[in-house]
Amino acid sequence: QVQLVQSGSELKKPGASVKVSCRASGYTFTNYALNWVRQAPGQGPEWMGWINTASGNPTYAPGFTGRFVISMDTSVSTAYLQISTLKAEDTAIYYCARKPFYFYHMDVWGQGTTVTVSS
Amino acid sequence: EVVLTQSPGTLSLSPGERATLSCRASQSVSSNYLAWYQQKPGQAPRLLIYGASSRATGIPDRFSGSGSGTDFTLAINRLEPEDFAVYYCQLYGSSPIFTFGPGTKVDI
Numbered sequence: 208q209v210q211l212v213q214s215g216s217e218l219k220k221p222g223a224s225v226k227v228s229c230r231a232s233g234y235t236f237t238n239y240a241l242n243w244v245r246q247a248p249g250q251g252p253e254w255m256g257w258i259n260t261a262s263g264n265p266t267y268a269p270g271f272t273g274r275f276v277i278s279m280d281t282s283v284s285t286a287y288l289q290i291s292t293l294k295a296e297d298t299a300i301y302y303c304a305r306k307p308f309y310f311y312h313m314d315v316w317g318q319g320t321t322v323t324v325s326s
Numbered sequence: 327e328v329v330l331t332q333s334p335g336t337l338s339l340s341p342g343e344r345a346t347l348s349c350r351a352s353q354s355v356s357s358n359y360l361a362w363y364q365q366k367p368g369q370a371p372r373l374l375i376y377g378a379s380s381r382a383t384g385i386p387d388r389f390s391g392s393g394s395g396t397d398f399t400l401a402i403n404r405l406e407p408e409d410f411a412v413y414y415c416q417l418y419g420s421s422p423i424f425t426f427g428p429g430t431k432v433d434i
Contacts, residue, residue, distance in 0.1 A: 242424070244371075244424075251427070251429045252365075252371060252414060252426045253426065254422050254423065254424035254425070266423065268423070268424075269421060269422060302370050304371075311358055311359045311376070311377075311418035312361035312418070313361075313373065313416075313424075314373050314376075314382060316371060316373075
């Protein structure tokens with residue numbers, strides 16, 4: 208079955224970096240874009256950016272440039288979100304979600320990865 | 327940037343009742359670009375409706391979407407206990423590419 212499986216929870220200190228993975232299975236990885244969505248505690252989802260898995264080209268939302276890097280490895284059907292210089296306000300659940308090309312929604316979501324930034 | 331507003335913030339209903347949720351865009355948008363998601367505590371959002379009115383795979387037909395221009399509606403007929411959740415509308419645009427509304431909580 209179609210699945211996006213994310214890496215486990217992370218506890219990091221301010222200033223550290225974290226890399227979250229999202230492994231796709233059950234479909235052809237390069238036929239769908241891969242998005243990253245942040246959900247801070249008690250808040251709604253916020254789109255961070257996506258990667259065009261056919262070209263490898265990432266696009267970032269305003270506010271998610273500089274410290275945030277989206278990448279992928281097609282050999283293992285996996286997308287990554289790396290956040291550097293972590294701040295307390297990066298504490299959130301991070302989801303990956305698949306977007307069919309030529310459609311305008313996200314149809315399959317990962318289970319989420321909790322990143323906690325605390326000294 | 328197009329802003330999405332959802333109303334009401336909270337909808338208190340009983341099982342078996344009908345829920346009507348509203349999503350309003352700050353300017354006219356293509357209905358192709360409007361989707362609805364359901365999120366339960368501790369779970370990822372789940373796609374319900376895309377293209378304003380098309381049900382996603384496996385979504386019961388008690389869920390329906392409608393609307394155009396700036397006003398969109400998600401209706402849930404005959405609420406089941408598992409339908410009590412938070413519902414978000416989502417718009418595909420230019421920058422940011424995806425925008426979510428603030429959500430409507432449907433509770434008992």
